[in-house]
Amino acid sequence: MTKIVNHWIGGKTVEGASGNHGPVTDPATGAVTTKVAFASAEEVDAAVAAAKDAFTAWGQSSLAQRTGILFRFRALLDAHRDEIAGLITAEHGKVHSDALGEVARGLEIVDLACGI
Structure with a gap:
């Protein structure tokens, strides 16, 4: 089974909802070793919102x-x-x-x- 790298949003792993993935290949063999989840527009919006919240908390620390x-x-x-x-x-x-x-x-x- 190929490993899937999902998103990291708001301090936790979030499975990609778009259903689309991109391959990561071993440069020596060309074999696909991992798939990276592509984000939907909603996931991008959630990641941006989480980053804004984290930035605010970081600035207040x-x-x-x-x-x-x-x-x-x-x-x-x-x-x-x-x-x-x-x-x-x-x-x-x-x-x-x-x-x-x-x-x-x-x-x-x-x-x-x-x-x-």
Whole structure:
């Protein structure tokens, strides 16, 4: 069975209601490994509304809370760097060492955000 990636709206997984999916292929073999649910207009509207609500809540949180969240996010990226690199390899065809470099560059950006 092919894995399906659904939507993430309002902090939870939401199955795509449109019934349409796009393939994700393994660049090495061309085989379809995953399908991504395409969003309906209603799902896009729900995602935008959830993002607006999250933005409001984020803006009302203290600097200490936001900083703590960013540092926890950075720690999770660092702890899972090998797994993330594996996903990059599977979806983009990069060799693992190059994918690890992509993750390291991402961590540098998160470091910058934490420092700001």
